[in-house]
Amino acid sequence: MRKSILHSTLVLIITFCSFSLFAESGETLEPITITVQKGETLSLISERHLSDPKRWPELLKHNKIPNPNLIKPGLSLVVPVFLRKAVVGVTEFVMGQVEWNGTGGKGPWVPLKLGQELHPNDQIKTAGKGKTDVHINNVGMVRILHDSHFEVKGEEKKGGPVTVALFKGSLDAKVNKSNPPTTEHKFNIVSPSSTAGVRGTEFRVELDDKLSSTISCFEGVVDVAAQGKTVELKQGMATFVEKGKSPVQPYKIPEAPRLKEE
Structure with missing residues (x-):
């Protein structure tokens, strides 16, 4: 029995280490x-x-x-x-109708594949119940939910925060915590109505039909900016940003859901 438990533990450790190595080595390009x-x-x-x-x-x-x-x-x-283009991330889970465009939205859309490398300006669309999990190098995981339109923008400068854009729909994200903690953003989410700067957290961004945004913080800290005003969201708080207006005062949300691996 002990040997069986020990074997299972070793398998889990090896699997985890292999995943971590794969996830963080995405920046090393090969032909x-x-x-x-x-x-x-x-x-x-x-x-x-x-x-x-x-x-x-x-x-x-x-x-x-x-x-x-x-x-x-x-x-x-x-x-x-x-x-080659720089690799910003890779898809780790794909379900339902999900399409990828590697030409900044200009060329044809094709079905998104598991393990697809993502480069600056690559776009993803989900339809129906489609969704996908994307690992962003040195940032964490982003889940693009149903009926959404998303773009990977990458780093504006080497070592700076990674930026993505949400044009439609919603996303969840689980960003790696900084160690030691930092006040600098490591991840930015730009939408038609707001910009969310993240410092190690779990959060959600949702756009309505008018492209106004609701940003909810489940853990950590998110700075939400629009029209020259910034509000800080801490765990269990959210804000609403009507397109063309400033963020409202943060308010409490119900018990935060936890983002689970698919």
Whole structure:
């Protein structure tokens, strides 16, 4: 019996360590190989995978392709590290109708896959009961809920807070606590009516049909800003921001739900 318990404990420890290593190593880029799909153009491929789409000649040169007209369905292309977009996060759970767009909303939408790398300006849409969990490197987990439209913006400067945008719908987030605690934001959520700056917390952002926002803090601290005014939310507090107006005075919310892994 003791051996069985010990074996189970070791398996859990190894699994946890492996997950942590995978989650925090997302910033280390490696070359990737892509296969050109029907309807994909060199322009679309460059938008999706290159840090600067204008560097497509270097992509062709690296793959020893003399003519852009040779980019056809079924062709394999290696995207070297020096041309790749930065990886901001990765999808850890996908359920229902969820779509991804790797061209900042300009190109076609495709079904989001488990393990999909996310880069600056990548967008996600959920429909019906669809939802997805996204691990953001060095930040934590964001759950994009049903009927939502979300964009990963990334870091404005190296080492600065990671920013995401919520255009529609709602999201939950569980952000890693800073150790030692800090007053600086490590994560920002921008919406049409407010900006939420986070310092290690669990919280929710919800947009209504008029794009006004309700921000609820379940643990930690969230600073909510709009129209030149900022209010501080602590555990068990929320605020409402009507689009074009300042946040209302924080108010108590019912017992906070806990964000669980799917």
